[in-house]
Amino acid sequence: MNDHVRDLASVRDAxxxxxxxxxxxxxxxxxxxxxxxxxxxxxVLAHLARNADALVxxxxxxxxxxxxxxRDADIERDxxxxxxxxxxxxxDSAARFQEAGAAPADWSRTVELRNGVxxxxxxxxxxxxxEVELHHVDLGIGYELEDxxxxxxxxxxxxxxxxxxxHPGVPPTRVTDGTRAWSTGRRSEGGAEVTVTGPAPALLGWxxxxxxxxxxxxxxxxxPVLPPL
Numbered sequence: 001m002n003d004h005v006r007d008l009a010s011v012r013d014a015x016x017x018x019x020x021x022x023x024x025x026x027x028x029x030x031x032x033x034x035x036x037x038x039x040x041x042x043x044v045l046a047h048l049a050r051n052a053d054a055l056v057x058x059x060x061x062x063x064x065x066x067x068x069x070x071r072d073a074d075i076e077r078d079x080x081x082x083x084x085x086x087x088x089x090x091x092d093s094a095a096r097f098q099e100a101g102a103a104p105a106d107w108s109r110t111v112e113l114r115n116g117v118x119x120x121x122x123x124x125x126x127x128x129x130x131e132v133e134l135h136h137v138d139l140g141i142g143y144e145l146e147d148x149x150x151x152x153x154x155x156x157x158x159x160x161x162x163x164x165x166x167h168p169g170v171p172p173t174r175v176t177d178g179t180r181a182w183s184t185g186r187r188s189e190g191g192a193e194v195t196v197t198g199p200a201p202a203l204l205g206w207x208x209x210x211x212x213x214x215x216x217x218x219x220x221x222x223x224p225v226l227p228p229l
Contacts, residue, residue, distance in 0.1 A: 049078065059103075195219045
C-alpha cells in the first residue's frame with residue numbers, strides 16, 4: 001500500500017542523511033569518480049537535484065524533462081560545481097519537491113514519467129525515495145546497501161521484481177531472503193525455474209544492478225541476467 005505522506009517523510013529523512021554525508025566532503029571529493037560508470041560524484045549530485053525538479057514537473061502536469069538531450073546536458077552543466085553549490089541546489093530542489101508533494105491533489109491520477117512510462121501519482125514520492133537512497137550508495141562515501149532502511153529494501157526489492165516480471169529474457173525466478181519471497185521473470189505455469197537466495201541487501205544490489213550477485217545462492221540454473229534499468 002502506498003502512502004504518499006509517509007513516503008514524503010521518508011524522502012525528507014533520506015535527503016537529510018545524504019546532505020549531512022555530502023557536507024563532510026570537500027571540493028576535490030566531488031570531482032572523484034562515483035560508482036556509476038562515467039559519472040563523477042558531481043554528476044550524481046547534479047542528477048539528484050535535476051530529478052527532484054523533474055518530479056515536480058510530473059506532479060504539476062508538465063513533461064518530466066524537455067528532452068533526453070536536455071536532461072543529459074543539464075547534468076553535464078551542473079556536475080563540475082563546487083561542493084557548496086551542489087549542496088545548495090540539492091537542498092533547494094528537495095524543498096521544491098516537498099512543496100509540490102504537500103499541495104492538494106488527486107493522488108489516484110495517472111502521471112507520465114520518462115520514455116512514456118506512466119504510474120499512479122501516489123507512487124511518485126516512493127520513486128524519489130529510490131533515487132535518493134540508491135544514488136547515496138552510488139556516491140561511494142560510506143553509505144552501503146546494508147545501511148538502507150529495512151522498509152525501503154523490502155519495497156524496492158518488490159518494485160524491481162515486479163518490473164522484471166514477464167520479461168521474456170529472464171527465466172521464471174523466485175527471489176528470497178529466506179523469510180520473504182518474490183517472483184520475477186517470464187511467467188510459467190510450472191513455477192520458478194531458478195531460485196535466487198541471499199541477504200536482502202545482496203538481493204537488492206543484484207536486482208538494482210549495483211552488485212554482481214556473487215554473494216547469492218542460485219539453484220536451478222545460472223544467475224539470471226537482468227535487463228538494464
